[in-house]
Amino acid sequence: MSYDFNDAQPQMMPSGELIPDGTFAKIRMTIRPGGTNGSAPMDAGLLKAASESDAKMLDCEFTVVEGPFVRRKFWQNFTVAGGKVDDKGQSKGWNISKASFRAMVDSALGLNPKDTSDAAKAKRVIQGLKQLDGITFAARIMVEPASDPKYRDQNRLANVVLPDEAQYAAIMKGETVEAEPINAKPRKPATAAAGQNAPAWATDAAPTQAPQQQAGVPWNQQPPAQQQQPTAQVQPAAAGPAWLNG
Template identity: 70%
Template sequence: MYDLNDAQPQMAPLGELIPDGTFARVKMTIRPGGVNGSTPVDAGLLKASQSSDAKMLDCEFTVVAGPLARRKFWQNFTVAGGKLDEKGQSKGWNISKSTFRAMVDSALGLDPKDESPAAKQKRVIQGLKQLDGIEFAARVMVEPAASAQYKDQNKLANVVLPGETQYAATMRGESVQPDPVNAKPRKAAEAAPQSPAWASASSTAPAPGTVPWANAAAASQGAQAVGPAWLNG
């Protein structure tokens, strides 16, 4: 006998997009691609581009709270290779690094303008692997396909940070009025070969294998902790 009364509602049809501009608390899961990163903890973590020398972090995002819970979308983040800026650094990595910092600030309730030693320490990681499982407030967009042969996709529009109007309610899993992005169809980009441009290791970095923000005090909105669930378990 099977009692199906406690089963979760069925998931949305495969391929149905999250509405443009949706605010949601999401969990990021890294899907290893077999390519080594530049730190020991990132062995086999990255994915190689099929069209350039770029190396990427292949990420799956799952909505963890609210009416769209369990809906997913996927996105790659360049962490090495690709086009160079005027300083000879990876444009893709600089963009990804800013996004990863915002994820940590959102997950821990850190003021993005907080440059105190304690806040800076929480933003130091031993490898990208330590971002696996992080939960944060996100604004999700619909990215139009470049041509008719492809389908539109959900992407991370931006990370929602403490102090922003939608942050607290999003982290509590409440419904928040969407703010559509209305993105134009993306253009195919040509990637130029380059060598990785990783940030140099900090002399104040914590011991290898530890998550530096694991002991941070979780911020709260009422009785609801806004710190990532994987730190509180």
């Protein structure tokens, strides 16, 4: 028996090495269930509860799917409820996350962000946050410096690249695009008192190991996720999760 290595993938870089600051890449988002129920039936057990506030988050793993950093991963939390509120009583964290999720949908489906037609609006409506699982889109990745020397710098999602941006087409084709570094400054260390009130997305918690998930069809072709019955019987609002209507 012989082994042909000609079709082998390039070797992976050391796991501790960061993706360079400002890298453009096509990435896939996978949601890692945290055991806390969301408002939609399909979001039962999907969210992660913050340890020191009332915030609820999506614990997300991002994987580069094409290009020189293929298969490299980074992790990020997105607040979807709770935490600090604005003068209207709405979650500040959710407003930030909602903008990111809309951009992901536009990027994944090739929707112009200025398109407000009925057809485009319909594509931006989901029945639960679970339906974002597996979404693939164009992105710019940043290096976030650690605020404490005890911790390592981390990769984060800098911004979603939209179809009306110059780099979008090349990124979605898997082509190499010149990086545009963010050069982010370290965040100010949180004091003990401030840390108790800080939203979960402002923490530097190390990611836990995600379970392996089966590969699915492209996100925009996936059938609706199978609904799971939450432990506690919750009657969802007819219009979907309350925070999607904010």
